Amino acid sequence: MAVRGWKRIVLKVGSALIAPTANGCSTRYLLSIARFIAECRAAGTEVVLVSSGSVAAGRNAISFKQLPLPINVKQAMAAVGQSRMMASWSQLFDFDCAQILLTHDDLKDRRRYLNIDNTLKTLLANGVLPIVNENDTVATAELKVGDNDNLAAMVAIVADADALLICSDIDGLYTANPRTTPTATLLPQVSSITADIYAMAGGSHHAIGTGGMITKIQAADKATAAGIDTLIINGQKAATFDELLLNRPVGTVFLRQQERISAKKHWLRHNLKPSGSIILDTGAVQAVTLRGASLLPSGIHGTEGDFEKGDAVLLTRESGETIAQGITQYSAMELRKIQGAKSQEITARLGYCPSEVAVHRDDLVLF
Numbered sequence: 563m564a565v566r567g568w569k570r571i572v573l574k575v576g577s578a579l580i581a582p583t584a585n586g587c588s589t590r591y592l593l594s595i596a597r598f599i600a601e602c603r604a605a606g607t608e609v610v611l612v613s614s615g616s617v618a619a620g621r622n623a624i625s626f627k628q629l630p631l632p633i634n635v636k637q638a639m640a641a642v643g644q645s646r647m648m649a650s651w652s653q654l655f656d657f658d659c660a661q662i663l664l665t666h667d668d669l670k671d672r673r674r675y676l677n678i679d680n681t682l683k684t685l686l687a688n689g690v691l692p693i694v695n696e697n698d699t700v701a702t703a704e705l706k707v708g709d710n711d712n713l714a715a716m717v718a719i720v721a722d723a724d725a726l727l728i729c730s731d732i733d734g735l736y737t738a739n740p741r742t743t744p745t746a747t748l749l750p751q752v753s754s755i756t757a758d759i760y761a762m763a764g765g766s767h768h769a770i771g772t773g774g775m776i777t778k779i780q781a782a783d784k785a786t787a788a789g790i791d792t793l794i795i796n797g798q799k800a801a802t803f804d805e806l807l808l809n810r811p812v813g814t815v816f817l818r819q820q821e822r823i824s825a826k827k828h829w830l831r832h833n834l835k836p837s838g839s840i841i842l843d844t845g846a847v848q849a850v851t852l853r854g855a856s857l858l859p860s861g862i863h864g865t866e867g868d869f870e871k872g873d874a875v876l877l878t879r880e881s882g883e884t885i886a887q888g889i890t891q892y893s894a895m896e897l898r899k900i901q902g903a904k905s906q907e908i909t910a911r912l913g914y915c916p917s918e919v920a921v922h923r924d925d926l927v928l929f
């Protein structure tokens with residue numbers, strides 16, 4: 563029977579577990595994780611692995627000591643470390659592993675997103691273990707997701723996973739960073755991710771990890787909103803995996819939210835980086851939020867930023883509060899000319915009218 567009733571899981575493993583001393587890969591913690599993966603598969607639970615560690619694993623191959631490491635040095639380390647990391651995992655399994663390297667650009671492009679979806683499902687159907695990482699060697703800051711916790715949440719959504727398991731070097735989410743606040747206590751369950759939960763999260767305590775607890779809570783926020791239970795667990799302890807297999811409580815469980823929204827709305831909400839904002843007047847805010855209407859140029863009060871047609875934009879109130887995110891049918895320059903205009907006035911102001919709406923209701927998601 564599937565582990566905990568999960569048909570498919572995404573397991574994210576942090577750098578501190580792959581290359582704990584930043585001196586090449588170590589199997590010290592990977593053995594029990596690999597055994598867990600094999601047991602899941604044997605029980606009928608499909609596994610997608612999101613593995614960090616390429617920079618840490620390749621660190622000793624590139625002679626550069628000054629911190630912070632410049633981007634070109636990190637990219638060179640990642641180029642060495644990625645193949646070391648893949649080799650490290652592959653030696654632990656008697657089935658095939660597949661390398662999938664992604665950037666944020668791949669996840670925000672609908673066509674590439676669907677290709678990733680198809681590839682993952684084909685690999686899983688053929689019993690291959692997909693091992694995903696960010697394509698650090700080619701990705702510049704603007705193209706990156708930036709951390710593998712958020713990447714793993716996006717992969718869990720693409721893969722339609724039942725659960726996201728984030729393996730770190732700590733037992734779960736504490737009320738404060740236990741490395742600096744020894745009185746902090748572990749939260750076994752979080753049913754709603756509020757500002758108070760975000761306030762508990764601190765950064766990483768070492769130079770190998772990216773983001774600390776903050777990125778893990780962001781990931782849990784994304785995944786639970788998509789109906790995916792998310793666990794933060796200690797991947798350094800073999801007992802963690804025994805508890806999981808025995809269906810016992812372990813780590814911090816972030817409960818999935820009841821309401822599910824469509825894959826397209828998830829994609830709109832989580833996979834796009836907004837290039838600017840459209841400011842709505844009061845009537846348009848009501849139409850969009852209460853009546854589920856499209857945003858018309860007549861309800862636009864102004865714009866911020868320099869975006870093009872097809873870009874993601876935030877929809878905000880005049881007070882600056884964000885109410886939605888969507889894809890704009892017009893560039894910022896065009897919208898400045900037609901803001902406040904009735905549909906029949908668009909051609910007169912612009913010389914053409916490719917669309918009567920600025921943001922179509924199917925292309926926007928409310929916050």
Ligand SMILES: Nc1ncnc2c1ncn2[C@@H]1O[C@H](COP(=O)(O)OP(=O)(O)O)[C@@H](O)[C@H]1O
Pocket residue numbers: 575576577578579729730731732734735736737738739740741762763764765766767768770771772773774775
């Ligand atoms: N509230 C908190 N609860 C637990 N750990 C926290 C908290 N705030 C910050 N941390 C830090 O986050 C670290 C885990 O994140 P990180 O170092 O990025 O690991 P990984 O490489 O697994 O992503 C912990 O070891 C701890 O130092």
Ligand SMILES: N[C@@H](CCC(=O)OP(=O)(O)O)C(=O)O
Pocket residue numbers: 575576577578613614615616617618640695696698708709710711770771772773774
């Ligand atoms: N993609 C990077 C890891 C980025 C990252 O989020 O690291 P971590 O916080 O250890 O999960 C790498 O492979 O080095």
